[in-house]
Amino acid sequence: MNQWIKVAFRNIIKNKRRSFVTLMAIAMGFTAINLFSGYTHNTYEGLRASAIRGSGIGHLTIYKKGWNKFGKSDPDKYMIDKNQIKKIVNIIEENDSVILATPRLDISGIVSNGRNSTIFMAQGVVPSDDKTILGAFFAAQPVTGETLNDKKEYGVQMATDLAEYLALKPKDDAVVMAATLDGQLNALDIQVSGVYNTGIDAINDKFIKVPFKFAQSLYDSDKADRIVILLDNWKNTLIVQHQIMKQLKDAGIECEIKTWEELSVFYSNVKNMFDMIFLFIFTIVLVIVIMSTVNTMGMSVIERTREIGTLRALGLKRRGINFLFAIEGAMIGFLGSVVGAIFHISIWLIIFVASPTYTPPGNSSPVPLHVDLLPGNILFMLLCMIFLALIAAIFPARRAANQNVVDALGHV
């Protein structure tokens, strides 16, 4: 065994230039795949956190049954009333994985500064619960002025572009108008407590965050359109969804529970896109690795035809020849991956130290480029490359093993 490993290794060293090119092809492929998977891993984590906490959708959202289908045409019928809110929150908070359950009410209408008016969409949140859900994002969303406050019912947080359009700044007053659930026009005074960047271009010119009670007042209702649940770990989402669904059903409450993944279309779309790009890159690398190894091993078989004949004459069986070239292929895969791992860690370090930023599409501010270092992925790719190179070596190895011994010995 050791002898064949020695032969394989020395043949790799002997053909320095050719082996170098193949090793580099494998190393570059290895680096590209690991860098991209490190980047997507970080992006998925960021998008997940951004969806769950940043945009405040939590891990699970409970709607009254039928809300998603008929809620827009008959909202009053499909909203959750005061007693049900209390009952549902009590049931949910019994679950150990639940950090909090909070009611929400989304509203929309017209906002005016007295001279100019424009449409707005607003999220009615319980300010203290919203702060808990935001978590680290609370500090990452700097607000000029003050944030929402449980005690200041008419104080709102306005998105920057909307505030700019209406020439409003913190402590300025304005008026919001909307139709109540009964269809009556209602208007309420607001005070801009704070101005902030939502981080999303598309809603920066129309978004307001208001206290839940204020939203209820504007719609003249004591209901909520949903209850948002925050869990201790996103991995528990499906389990808790199932548990809560059962608990609520047992309590006679008909509802629909959506996960953060179902509600965050952006996350799903970006993930699907990155997964597709990853598959594309992986396929290219796979083809490069296989073609390079087949080419290298093919050349090696041709150059070593006489050697193959000699080994067969000395009594090495066909499977021995297969094994010899398979070891060489696997060794090329291993060495290429080791070089690739060194490249990967070096580039990761450079990115970590330099901390470059970029502005992703749809974002209104630059974000830092982060690439995660994933030892599990590196190990998996190492095994993958060894396996690929081994498979690629089998084709020329089989050709070598099946050669006629006399023809091989006579090869010039």
Add this chain to the structure above:
Amino acid sequence: MHLIEMKNITKNYYLGETIVHALKGIDLIIKKEEFTAIWGPSGSGKTTLLNLIGTIDEPSSGDLFFNEEKINNIADNDKSEFRNNEIGFIFQTFNLIPVLSALENVMLPLQIKGTPTSKAKKEAFKRLCDVELEQFVNNRPDKMSGGQRQRVAIARALITNPSIVLADEPTANLDFKTSNSIIEIMKKINKRDKTTFVFSTHDQRLLDQMNRLIQLDDGKITE
């Protein structure tokens, strides 16, 4: 007892649509301990005959016996084991593995057999001493002269204590002095270890040392 027996062996090659009759009904017996040369002009079938004895080629017809056992139709794996155990090959162009040292080259047949490395190393060193190459055990073939390489090949051929050593033009690429020393070594081993040697050659210096000469002409024995 006959070591090798060939009965009515023929070998045909196809060159495009032309059939070349390399061997035409060979009947041959080689006994143990013989020091024999098959000689004849180029293209007479010497190498083909040696290849058939060495089971690296198949006869077109006829039977080949080794120790009275028919071996020309055994499976490829069995042939490999047979070659490894019973036959030593010495080639005109030495055919050493370039990435291995002299010692590692000589160890190869034992390692193919599955002998532990330490034992194979000891045996290989002993064989290299037999061919007076103890100073060159760690040299690779490209750092050795033609004569030294051929002596490594002889050591490799003898390492498994084969029943027969087949040497195809072993002195063709060597000068007069080196050829003589190579022949002397093989003769010494033939006498000492009773190893059977069969050469294919047209080198008169080698023919003069033989116990038996088998002349081949146009695929037929004219002994």
